[in-house]
Amino acid sequence: MVTKRRTIGGVLPILGTLTAALAFLPAPVRAASEYNLPYGVTPISHAVYRLHMLAFWMMCGIGVVVFGLIFYSIVFHRRSRHPVPAKFHENTVLEIVWTIIPFFILVVLAVPAARLLLRMENLRHPQLTVRITGYQWLWRYTYPRYGINVYSRLSNPSLASVHYGRHLSPYAVPHYLRSVTHPMVLPTGEKIRLLVTGGDVIHAWWVPDFGLQVDGNPGLINAMWIKILKPGVYRGACNQICGWGHGYMPVVVVAKPPAQFLAWVRRWRAAHHGPGAGDFTPKPL
Ligand SMILES: [Cu+2]
Incomplete structure (x- = not known):
């Protein structure tokens, strides 16, 4: 014993x-x-x-x-x-x-x-702030510093497959229900503050690779911060049941090095605010 x-x-x-x-x-x-x-x-x-x-x-x-x-x-x-x-x-x-x-x-x-x-919860000294608003059924990304609004909807091939599923196989659509018309573009290596809210009902902005999910409640702002260490495409979804289209509002984030991110800002402004809008100096932090 x-x-x-x-x-x-x-x-x-x-x-x-x-x-x-x-x-x-x-x-x-x-x-x-x-x-x-x-x-x-x-x-x-x-x-x-x-x-x-x-x-x-x-x-x-x-x-x-x-x-x-x-x-x-x-x-x-x-x-x-x-x-x-x-x-x-x-x-x-x-x-x-x-x-x-x-x-x-x-x-x-x-x-x-x-x-x-x-x-x-340490939201001090962000280098960029992006406001995220969830709607039935799309995301809006607002960059106050650059005067940019990006509406991010389910991409057309995915939509077509939802509506005409019998004729277009989901397997033929790359990233089926996980791709959007305009992704959210963010710089790598910078502390980004995310302000999340809801435009109609409660949504939740969720990207597993960022280790976070933030609820978007109408009338409230939830704040969170991220610092993306690696350029790439990161996919997530709305993670709060928000109606019949809940499964059709994916999140796609494209992370680029800061210089390429700024180039994207200039291209976006030139395309949406007129030819001269691309040449601008961002407001100091
Ligand atoms: Cu939602």
């Missing part, structure tokens, strides 16, 4: 250390699982991912201990082996231990979670 107890006592700390170490695996290994939360492309999404993995591995550790004890009891304390059950009641040491351990587990989770919440 003594040797058995020693074995269990030796295995638990090793298991704990292993599960904790797994949370610090390099990004490509973690990204290998497409079923997991995406690692994303913003500092916040990375922090959310790390917190998620910390909680995940802690739960795995707890699961191993709890189910291990259950199966140990089922196998080694089955009725055929111990026909007469032991008769004991309290065990003060055990009760103190199983109160203190969950307390520390909660502290280990609560401290980084609270720190991350504070970091998410």
Whole structure:
């Protein structure tokens, strides 16, 4: 019996250390699982991912201990082996231990979670502000600094497929229900403040790679910030059921390096505000 107890006592700390170490695996290994939360492309999404993995591995550790004890009891304390059950009641040491351990587990989770919440809410010193308004069923992106309004609707091939589904296979449409007429264009490497609101009912602007979702409530403005670390196309959707067209208002963000972003601003202004509008000096921050 003594040797058995020693074995269990030796295995638990090793298991704990292993599960904790797994949370610090390099990004490509973690990204290998497409079923997991995406690692994303913003500092916040990375922090959310790390917190998620910390909680995940802690739960795995707890699961191993709890189910291990259950199966140990089922196998080694089955009725055929111990026909007469032991008769004991309290065990003060055990009760103190199983109160203190969950307390520390909660502290280990609560401290980084609270720190991350504070970091998410730190809206100071943005380099760009974009207002996002959700409508039934499109998004409007307003860039006050550049005087630009972008209306972002489901792209025509996707729409055609919705209306004439029998004649146009969804499989023939690239990014079916995930592409828009005009994407939201944003610069990489800059702290962007997003002000989200609703123009009619409640919508939610959601891009998994940014690790955030912001509700757009009519009459209210919710603020959030992102810093996109990698140029690319990021897709999301409205994530608050807002009517029959809820599934037809995807979010598409194209992230470009700042110089290319400014070139897009100039092109957009020239195209929508007249030929001379492209040559302008942005208002200082
Ligand atoms: Cu919506």
